Each structure stands twice: as structure tokens, then as C-alpha cells.
Amino acid sequence: MAASDDRRLDVLRAIVEDYVQTREPVGSKVLAERHGLGVSSATIRNDMAVLEESGFIAQPHTSAGRVPTDKGYRMFVDRLSTVKAFSTAEKNAIETFLAGAVDLDDVVTRAGRLLAQLTGQVAVVQYPSLRRSGLRHLELVVLGERRLLVVLITDTGRVEQRTLELAEPPDETFLIGLRARLNAAAAGRRLKELRTALTALAETYHPVDRDLVERIADVITETLSQESEERIVLAGTANLAQAGMRFEHALRPVLEALEEQVVLLNLLTEMAEDSAGVNVRIGRETQLAGLFETSIVTTGYGSDGDAVATIGSIGPTRMDYPGTIAAVRAVARYLSRILGS
């Protein structure tokens, strides 16, 4: 019946909320007392039996209360929770804290700390990705007799450099012209258009010089498309040490997973592709062995409309989802705003 179905979901919600708060398996009695469900504990027991049948909750052992399963949390997140709203005071605090940053590094670090603080969990901030950001400026610098330094400055303020070994000493005026034309060709373009524009530019050069131009073009596209350069910053790792995680078993694998930046990056980008808004992976959904008992909440941020990178919060599956989602969303929003200016 629809009515009792509804109540069962209410019970599930109550279980999740209670368990998140107390960190103890929750029984039918406290459930009936503390949460205003308006039915007796016996009824709740029946509902719990059904919920357990469906895999939303489980018993750690007979004669203990129930604990939500990954599936239970998933249901809670998808259908049962309402996102907390931040007060304007909090919003202001976030904004001014982020606005105090002096450069990109600082912005990213501050965002991480802030998020870690707000959630009491581990925050992870991906640096604005090169691939999805545009080129603001390109510079060629003669380093020595036969070395050329290519410096790339992106939309988001990142600076990347690469050196090229040359066959012969470069001609200064030639380089000045080349730089101007490269900049004209590249200005503001995203990776895909950039590549064709650069190839076209190389074609206009005499075969003698074309080789060099092509090598520079290669360096540019390669650098911009290189995912491995993407960096991640963690904050609040210390929060793991309390959080009530089961220690030897749970903590070490998590720390290991966090240190594997490549794997983390994959997870983040994968999640970014799932949907545009806030994404939640619960327990085993992360597909990472080390994170089976943790959940991760992410969302994109970026200087303009579409996201250039991802920010997120990692904590035990038993975490405050509404609060975490709200915090991640809020920090991402102000982060985008700061980067946009």
C-alpha cells in the first residue's frame, strides 16, 4: 500500500539520519521515540524487516540495531534528503576567505582547507585542467645556444613550460614574428580548434622553418592535452584519524588510495562525466578497493559556464550527505566566481 510504503521510506530516512548522528546501530525503540513517526516500535520492526529484505539496511549481528547499506544511503541521497541551505553569513565567510587568495595556488589551497573544515572530512581539489582551459598567452624564450623555452599561460592562470633542443641557434627576429603569429593563432582557443589552427599556421612557413614551427605546435598541443600534469590537492587528511573509522583495516587503504593521485584523478573525471551537478559515489560505487567504506561527493567548478575541474569531499559512507553536498556546492560556486574575475 502506498501509505505504508511512504512510511517505510520515512523509517529509512530516520535510520540514516540517526545513524549518521550517533554512529551506532539504531533500534526500533529509539526510532519510535526520537523521530516523530507516530507508530509503535513493533510496526517499525515490521517495516525494518521489509527494508532489510530489500537490502536497504542490515544488522551487524543479531540483537543489534540496523545500519544503512550502500543501497540505503543511495536511496537516501537520491530521494529522501533535502539539501541544507547555507546562511548568508556563512556564504559571506566562504566568499571573503576565498577572495583573500593571492594566486591560483593559494585559491586552490584555500578552497581545499575551507571544504575540509566545513565538512570535517578530507577535501580534494583538482587543479583547473589544462585540457579544458584555453590558452591566454604563449612565450618563446631563448635559453642557451640551442635551447628554446616554451612558456604557456592558460585562462585560469596556470603556467606551464617545456624546453626544446634545437639543431641550430635560433634567429631572434624570426622568433619574435613566430611568437606573434602563434599567439594570434592560439588566443582564447580550446584544444581542439587550437590544433587545427596550429597545423594551418605551420603550413604557411617555408619548409626550412616548418620543422621548428611544427615542433613548437606539437609541444603546445601535447602540453595542453597532457592529463598527467593534472594535479590534485588534498586537505584535512587529519580528519581521517578521528571520524571513527575502523583503524588498521580501514585507514591505511584510504590513505593509500588518496596518495594514488592518478587513480583519484580518474575517479574525479569519471564522476564529472556522470552528470553536470553534484555527484555522489557511495561505498563500493567508487570502484576503488581502498574506498569501499567511504563516499565521495564532487562537483565541477570553473571560470565560465562549463566546468574546468572538480572539487570534492571524501568521508565515511556514514556521513552527513545533505551537509556535505551543500558545502561542496557552495565552495564550488564561490570558487568559480573567484576564478572568473
Add this chain to the structure above:
Amino acid sequence: MAASDDRRLDVLRAIVEDYVQTREPVGSKVLAERHGLGVSSATIRNDMAVLEESGFIAQPHTSAGRVPTDKGYRMFVDRLSTVKAFSTAEKNAIETFLAGAVDLDDVVTRAGRLLAQLTGQVAVVQYPSLRRSGLRHLELVVLGERRLLVVLITDTGRVEQRTLELAEPPDETFLIGLRARLNAAAAGRRLKELRTALTALAETYHPVDRDLVERIADVITETLSQESEERIVLAGTANLAQAGMRFEHALRPVLEALEEQVVLLNLLTEMAEDSAGVNVRIGRETQLAGLFETSIVTTGYGSDGDAVATIGSIGPTRMDYPGTIAAVRAVARYLSRILGS
């Protein structure tokens, strides 16, 4: 008597070595059996009483074995241990692993992981410091109507950038000339000489332009002297989760301390000043509340003779000092070699 003094130190050494290996308080009996001291347990008991009197060892509780104190470890490190030598195979492995790095970031990361792996502890690598490195190249880039980007490239391959707001659109040819002269003035110079050279250069300009030149000079010296930009990379944090540290009490403060990069940096630079070679701080000697139960072993590394930065390993006070010292020294040596090329 001298002979029994010697034996007492032998006993202390044996206690440290045994305790490091077994992680359990060591008693007089096993000591007499396992280590070739050639005396009975009763004698050792007497010696231990003296050692305890002098503060080198302590009992966790009555009827338990003895455990070295910070003072005991200090004695061990200073006078009782001989540094392990690496086999040439190991040396080669270290060198090739580091040589495989593609850029500075990669070198630093690899060095950290390597050291963490070798010691089974947390490795900390300070980025080559700006202050102590020279300027390889300087570049001026016009960003927009009124913005100038100053890019600095250091000896060690680091790139730093700063933007300047201008009163009026810059003159391109003026900048080209300025860039050439700045580079000439700055090339290869360390911070101190650089400052005077730049002031001298500014004086040669017409008052109209002098302001801009001075601002650029300020940016350069400021950036190069700015310690806060110094970064630290950690590796092997996961090793903390085993290591047999007492959890809630010991782990969290350590993680917190490790996240406070500024404090860590201070400790590293402080230690670098202590002496030129390998430095060891044991337990409370670190002066950091979070690290009272950990020791840190550091040494400098750098592209040329004198050190430009520090690398180190952090672990429980009860760690394998000879092994750790050897590892830190070896990695620092090859790190210097790589950076020197």
C-alpha cells in the same frame, strides 16, 4: 670502570636494536640470550638499572622490559650506530629511478616516493628554494591593455609568475630592451647581488620609465625572497597507518602537523642550519607538539655544492636510524646529481 661502562653502552645498543625490531619492551633475559653479550641476565639487570638511572631507558610499567627514551635514542644515534651502506645494485636502482623523471615536479615526487618506500615511513621533500637558487631567465609578457606578466625561471627549473597592473599600455620595443637588460643584469646571480644590480640598473633609466623598472625589480626580488612560496611534498603518508603507532592519540596530531606546511618548513630550514650533513631530531627535540613521538631525519640536497633544499624522513621515534639515515643520504645524493645536470 671503563670496561663495564663499555658494556653498559653495548647493552643500550642492544636494547635499541631489539626494541626497534620487535616493538616490544625488552627484558634482561632475551637480551642475554639473543645478543652476544657474554654475561648473565643478572648482570644485565644491574646495568639496566644504571642506564635507567641515567635516563637512557625506561619501564612502561613495573614488571615489563625496558624501552629506550629519547635520550637513549640520541645516544644511540650519536655514538652507537654505524651507518648502513647501500649495495651498488640498490644505488643503481635509486639512480635510474630518479633519472627517469621528466621535469622538476616529477623529480621531486619520485624522490619522495622512493624515500618513503626505502624507509617505510613518511618522506618529505622541500622544493628547491627560490632564495638559494639563481635566476636563469626572466620574461616580460604583455597580457592585456594594462597588465604585464613577469615570468621568472630559476636555476633549478622552477617557474614563477607575477602580474603587474600598469598605468598605461606598455611600449613593446621599450619592453624588449628592458627585458634584455634585466636578463643581462640578473643572469646567474643570487638574491643578494641581484638586488644591488637591479637597483643600479633602474638608476640608468629616465625618471619617466624608472618607476616601472623599479616595480619590476621589486617584483623580482620579492618573488625570489618570498619564503611562503616554498612548497613541500609528502609521500608515504599511508605508512603511518601501520607503523604500530598508537592510533587516536598519536596519529591525528601527526597528520595535523604534516598538513601544516609552514610549520614543517620552519622545522626543515631550522634543521638545515644545525649542520651540513644528516640531521636527526628525536621525539621532543622536534619542538612540535604533534611530533613528540616521532623522529625526523633530514639532509640538504642541491644542484651544486651547497644545499638549496631539504629532504627527510619522518617516522616513529622507534625507527631504524641507521637505515633511515643511509636512505636519506643516498636519495639526497642522487637527487643532487640529477638536478646538477
Add this chain to the structure above:
DNA sequence: AATTAGCACTCAGGTTCGGTGAGTGCTACC
């Protein structure tokens, strides 16, 4: 004088063992 053997003593850690109570599932009833 230094070393050793012997011995009484201490005490942390493990084990056993009821007791307790939270929590459950089931059945009979409303």
C-alpha cells in the same frame, strides 16, 4: 669488586564466566 644464581614479588594481559539489556521475530489481538 664484579659476576652470577636463586628467589620472592609485582603486575599487565589473557581467559573464563555470569549478568545485563538492547533488540529482535513471532503470535495473538484490536
Add this chain to the structure above:
DNA sequence: GGTAGCACTCACCGAACCTGAGTGCTAATT
């Protein structure tokens, strides 16, 4: 369908107990 009542289960707790590693001291030995 919801509720009350009840018998049953079992993790957790504390007490009592045992064990054995380790000690300090004293007296004998070299």
C-alpha cells in the same frame, strides 16, 4: 494493517582468576 506482549538471542561489561615475563635484592662464587 497496526499493536501489545513475550520469549529468545547475543554483544558487551565487569569480576575474578591465572599466567608468565620481568624485576630487585641477597648471598654465594670467582
